Amino acid sequence: MWAEPDVNHLATLMRHVYENKNSDEVKAKVETAYANIKNNFNWDVSAKKTIEFLKSVRFKPKLGIVSTWNTKCGIAEYTKYLVSNLRNPEEVKIFANKVSSKDLITMDGDNVIRCWEPYFDDLSTLCNKILESDLDVIHVQFNFGFFELNSLADMVKKLKEKGIKLIITFHSVGNTEFMNKPVKLDSIKKRAKTCRQNLGAFIK
CATH class of the missing domain: 3.40.50.2000 (Glycogen Phosphorylase B;)
Incomplete structure (x- = not known):
């Protein structure tokens, strides 16, 4: 995958998060992101997805x-x-x-x-x-x-x-x-x- 991130846009978003770290908006997004990583990208889930993918390969x-x-x-x-x-x-x-x-x-x-x-x-x-x-x-x-x-x-x-x-x-x-x-x-x-x-x- 060839990715071209927009550095300026990324910097703007990071500054927004830093400057508004105590806001309800940022707190909600952080909690949602944390839950997503914890529930969908832990070792057990990742291993299960990998095994399922390998089984699907014909x-x-x-x-x-x-x-x-x-x-x-x-x-x-x-x-x-x-x-x-x-x-x-x-x-x-x-x-x-x-x-x-x-x-x-x-x-x-x-x-x-x-x-x-x-x-x-x-x-x-x-x-x-x-x-x-x-x-x-x-x-x-x-x-x-x-x-x-x-x-x-x-x-x-x-x-x-x-x-x-x-x-x-x-x-x-x-x-x-x-x-x-x-x-x-x-x-x-x-x-x-x-x-x-x-x-x-x-x-x-």
Whole structure:
């Protein structure tokens, strides 16, 4: 989901709540919000909804993850914990960056496909490998320096056209510099909007 909050409107609402915190209006809204969270978003209710959803799924989605993997990297470690807590982790395809064998922590499993280079890759090989694997869902671990943004946007568009669902976890979102050039997520915002029906996004 690609969201664009109105910062000015949010600031106005927050100031209104602060300046009127003792008013009947604000107290009523706070009590209603508290009751909603307490009754509808507690662990028991959330777990029940999750179980019901999983029971309603008629097929077992084939999952792939694009990430650094099996190296001394925080995101690689994060992805390892995600995958290890799935029911059948060995069935998840891992599309990892190319590294020297001496940089591996352990030997790669048969489900690991090393097919992209950080940043300078046009991601065409990665995209083709994903399509060849006949997957339903791709989860991309994003960090500046992993992917050139336009190449990533091109891949997202191609996968969307093939009906593949995408989830992108943004491990960093602030404007930065790479190779002495400014890098901004805003540069692909319009292209990402066109893919929003098939794209989920999370910010860590």
